Amino acid sequence: AQSVTQLDSQVPVFEEAPVELRCNYSSSVSVYLFWYVQYPNQGLQLLLKYLSGSTLVESINGFEAEFNKSQTSFHLRKPSVHISDTAEYFCAVSETGAGNMLTFGGGTRLMVKP
Amino acid sequence: GAGVSQSPSNKVTEKGKDVELRCDPISGHTALYWYRQSLGQGLEFLIYFQGNSAPDKSGLPSDRFSAERTGGSVSTLTIQRTQQEDSAVYLCASSFLGQGADTQYFGPGTRLTVL
Numbered sequence: 001a002q003s004v005t006q007l008d009s010q011v012p013v014f015e016e017a018p019v020e021l022r023c024n025y026s027s028s029v030s031v032y033l034f035w036y037v038q039y040p041n042q043g044l045q046l047l048l049k050y051l052s053g054s055t056l057v058e059s060i061n062g063f064e065a066e067f068n069k070s071q072t073s074f075h076l077r078k079p080s081v082h083i084s085d086t087a088e089y090f091c092a093v094s095e096t097g098a099g100n101m102l103t104f105g106g107g108t109r110l111m112v113k114p
Numbered sequence: 115g116a117g118v119s120q121s122p123s124n125k126v127t128e129k130g131k132d133v134e135l136r137c138d139p140i141s142g143h144t145a146l147y148w149y150r151q152s153l154g155q156g157l158e159f160l161i162y163f164q165g166n167s168a169p170d171k172s173g174l175p176s177d178r179f180s181a182e183r184t185g186g187s188v189s190t191l192t193i194q195r196t197q198q199e200d201s202a203v204y205l206c207a208s209s210f211l212g213q214g215a216d217t218q219y220f221g222p223g224t225r226l227t228v229l
Contacts, residue, residue: 032215043118044205044220051215090157094214101147101170102218104157 002027002093006105014113015083021076021108023065023091031093033074034102035065039087047089050074061085086112116140118221120206126227127196135191135224137206143219145212146189148181151223152202160204163189164212196228 007022025031035047048059055067065076074091088109092102119138127133139146148160159173163183174180178197183189193200203223209216 036220043222044207046217046219049215049217092157096214100214101159101162101173102149102157103159104149106156 002029002031002095002103004091004093004103004105006089006091006108008108009106010109010111012111012113013081016080018079019077019081019085019110021089021091021110023074023076023105025072025074025091025093027072027093027095030096032096033065033067034092034094035059035063035074035076036090036092036104037087038090038107044090047076081110081112083112083114085110118206118208118219120204120221120224122224123222124225124227126229128229129198130195132192132194133196133226135193135204135226137189137191137208137221139187139189139206139208140219141187143208143210144186145209145216146183147207147209147218148189148191149205149207150202151205155202157205160191162212193226196226198228201226201228 005024013019033050036044037047048057050057050067058064063078088107090107091105094100121136146163150158161181162170165186166183178194181191203225205223206221207218209218
């Protein structure tokens, strides 16, 4: 069984400041890693995912995450946040096999202040 | 194209009543997933379908919960004899092949309130 820990339930940050949302996982098998975002009053959307290859993955809106196998982490970063990034961010894992469900962390609420 | 749709968007029911929640996945997606999002428990997996079969029902919290999928498309989640602890947002997702690497596309959810 796998588990995901998001250490920060809320992260307040000023606009244009950098941010890091932390995610650690545990699993007895290889996993795929995902970050999903939930904007206010909207559904979950995929932000980015790590499957294999380069450990640094990027999204189209400036977020990036780095897979660190030795530290079992997949932290999400953005060098300069915007008000529109205010949302809840969920880290998730799935096992590298067919048909597996996502196991989610508890979520981190990013609050960007002007 | 159309995304995952769910109905109703909101459901208020009395304790002890049965409810049915519906999910329409993205056309052509073979895999369908149900999750529950609640304040106390976060996002929890409930059940997964590959076609019309449910190889993984491990997340269903009790025998009051059941789900089916017909025609490899629409799915219904049924909760019998609802309890207040069933209050949550029920999310449906679908993916193309149902493999671990697939992106799951989520619907907007059904907010269930049990009075």
